[in-house]
Amino acid sequence: MGGSGGGGRYHPLTPAQVGQEFLSAGSEIQRQLDQALLAQKLEKLLSLPPSDDLRCLFLDAGQGNCAVVRTPDGRTIVIDCNIEGANDNVVRMLKKAGIADIDVLIATHPDWDHVSGLASLAKHFRVGELWKVTFSKTPDNASPESVEAFREYQSAVAALREGGTRIVNPTVDTYDRVFGGARVEILAPFSRDAADYRDANDACMVVRISHKEKSILFAADTTQATWKELMNRGQVSATVLHASHHGSETGYVPGLMEAINPSLVVVSVGPNPHGHPHEGPMSAYSKAPGGVRRTDDGLVGLQIAPDGTLTFAQ
Numbered sequence: 001m002g003g004s005g006g007g008g009r010y011h012p013l014t015p016a017q018v019g020q021e022f023l024s025a026g027s028e029i030q031r032q033l034d035q036a037l038l039a040q041k042l043e044k045l046l047s048l049p050p051s052d053d054l055r056c057l058f059l060d061a062g063q064g065n066c067a068v069v070r071t072p073d074g075r076t077i078v079i080d081c082n083i084e085g086a087n088d089n090v091v092r093m094l095k096k097a098g099i100a101d102i103d104v105l106i107a108t109h110p111d112w113d114h115v116s117g118l119a120s121l122a123k124h125f126r127v128g129e130l131w132k133v134t135f136s137k138t139p140d141n142a143s144p145e146s147v148e149a150f151r152e153y154q155s156a157v158a159a160l161r162e163g164g165t166r167i168v169n170p171t172v173d174t175y176d177r178v179f180g181g182a183r184v185e186i187l188a189p190f191s192r193d194a195a196d197y198r199d200a201n202d203a204c205m206v207v208r209i210s211h212k213e214k215s216i217l218f219a220a221d222t223t224q225a226t227w228k229e230l231m232n233r234g235q236v237s238a239t240v241l242h243a244s245h246h247g248s249e250t251g252y253v254p255g256l257m258e259a260i261n262p263s264l265v266v267v268s269v270g271p272n273p274h275g276h277p278h279e280g281p282m283s284a285y286s287k288a289p290g291g292v293r294r295t296d297d298g299l300v301g302l303q304i305a306p307d308g309t310l311t312f313a314q
Helices: 015-046 090-096 118-124 144-162 224-233 256-260 279-285
Strands: 054-058 066-070 076-081 101-107 126-132 166-168 177-179 182-188 206-211 214-218 240-242 264-267 292-294 300-304 310-313
Touching: 015 054, 015 066, 015 090, 015 300, 054 206, 066 090, 076 090, 076 118, 090 118, 101 118, 118 144, 126 144, 144 166, 182 224, 224 256, 256 279, 264 279
Parallel strands: 076 101, 101 126, 126 166, 214 240, 240 264, 264 292
Antiparallel strands: 054 066, 054 300, 066 076, 177 182, 182 206, 206 214, 300 310
């Protein structure tokens, strides 16, 4: 009489097993709820009035980069802007915070996973300045797909220019700025001559923002060659490192952590076929006193308070 349900034997779970299964599912649901609530609180950092503090959000931008900085005088800086596969969409986040103007939009280099949101930002916001590198992708140095994406990037740059955005090509020591006491430094690239670079990562912009003797180093996809040059120049110390190239080996060199000496490392990473982040760099990053935070675990928020205290949450 009662069917066998497909011929196999049915083994009911014991009460203890049922309890454990329920507990595991409940814990995961609670974790997701807690993360969502924390993300909402972190997003509010963007809309709070300036208070002589520096705020930074590293978005869960999938296998790409995007960070939003609010300076002590209330200016908005966006560093890279991937929106493809992003759980945190920078356009929606800025709109939700009531931000209509981006004072500085930094495109560290023209790889699509760093600039896919450029056209959307150009459409929805007034952008004061676009900081970009001079490197161009051609059939000689990039794949056909990458060249096509570069043309879309160029169209977005043109739209920004037509909308009144000032286009700047900063290099090391040529375009440092101060916003409300926060210093924005360009540590790389070293030249505006695109012929000096093999690929877009070689030409990558490296940015450090400092406030109250604390600093955040945004490495984008910078290469081993650039790191070695920066280390030779003694220019890489920072309190927080936004790791290069999604935690890959190509963005790491031995001795880097000793040269930077960060208290915290943030890795922007998402689902990818490349095995990012790689074990070697992640092992080194984990030695930072505050450990390493991955954006695929959720939005990462930082604040440098008026007294110089650094706090972070994820």
